[in-house]
Amino acid sequence: MFIRTENFQTFIRLYPVTTAILALQLAIWIVFLIPLPSVQMWSDLMIGFNWGIANGEWWRFATPILIHGGFSHLLFNSMSLFLFAPGLERMLGKMRFMIIYFGAGVIGNIGTYFIEPLEYMHVGASGAIFGLFGVYLYIVLFRKELMGSANSQIIVTILAISVLMTFINHNINIMAHIFGLLGGLALAPLFLSKKSDGY
Template structure:
């Protein structure tokens, strides 16, 4: 269920509009802040970052906004890659509304924990708390909704989550509170959003022509985009962004 078989970026956006919108927000905010270095980017970052000091002063929107900002390209790409891998199946299973509630809800739980347990001037950004919330939902399915996960996906997600939790305590500059409590938040939210949920397979047939097959006499005259380019378009965009980030560090 974690295999991506969309033929183009357009198809990915069509099938997973919420995941796509979140990733686009990640990229746009990174572009205007870190790549283009526009003044408005720094202003948005200062207003949206999770700052315990400012939250204590009543700026409660900072319990939501940090999950859309990132500290550099690699940080943004890692969380966006995680969403590309683990978000689509849940969006299809839960539907757009429940997916948004689960994702944002887990992210808020993670940010509240960072406020409660972090020091008074602690500042943080990143979608990892919300992403770990998705992991929490998968683990709930792993133990209490086993029919929703095939065996391979169940084993894969378990290994990935165990590694992710271990790395949480080994890598420096990680918001441990966000990871742990985002995971817990997703686990608690899971039974609320998984009601009447059906299993999802990336191989299910999505392409249906309700009008039947029609003959187009000019079909051979039309210019066609090579299928390989369509299939790899999304990854090309991500790789280009990664190269830009690496070059920016070198230069």
């Protein structure tokens, strides 16, 4: 479930939403490298900035999901998506997967807004990715028929390590991780149908 053996074309065909997210966040990162004032303006408008949200810039709940603070940040989140998103996209279907991914990311950013100070700024897909972990956690706890015991052990181990690293590493949006995880956990029963295919 978490080992990718598809070639490039097959991956795109089987997981179009995951592919689109990966391509979009890479394209945005490349564009934001261009040293132009207009590009910097768009970058500034897309970051998660609590003061901006407090002044009516509601799009900042969503746009930070697609931008990253550096190549290593982009690479780590892209690898997490590459490994953990395809299984859920196949299980949920394209539309439900996309709603859960961005929904959990927005929930993570809403939690960030209400708990962090107004001057707090953040970027990254971590809240959305933790939302995927929340869906997997729901499956492990309540829909065991959808995932084999070996995959369940893998996801629980990775989740435990990820939560631990959230509180150890610096420059981590802890609230996005926590609320993204809770968001995925809450959204899972709404979008996991009785007939969902498992692994």
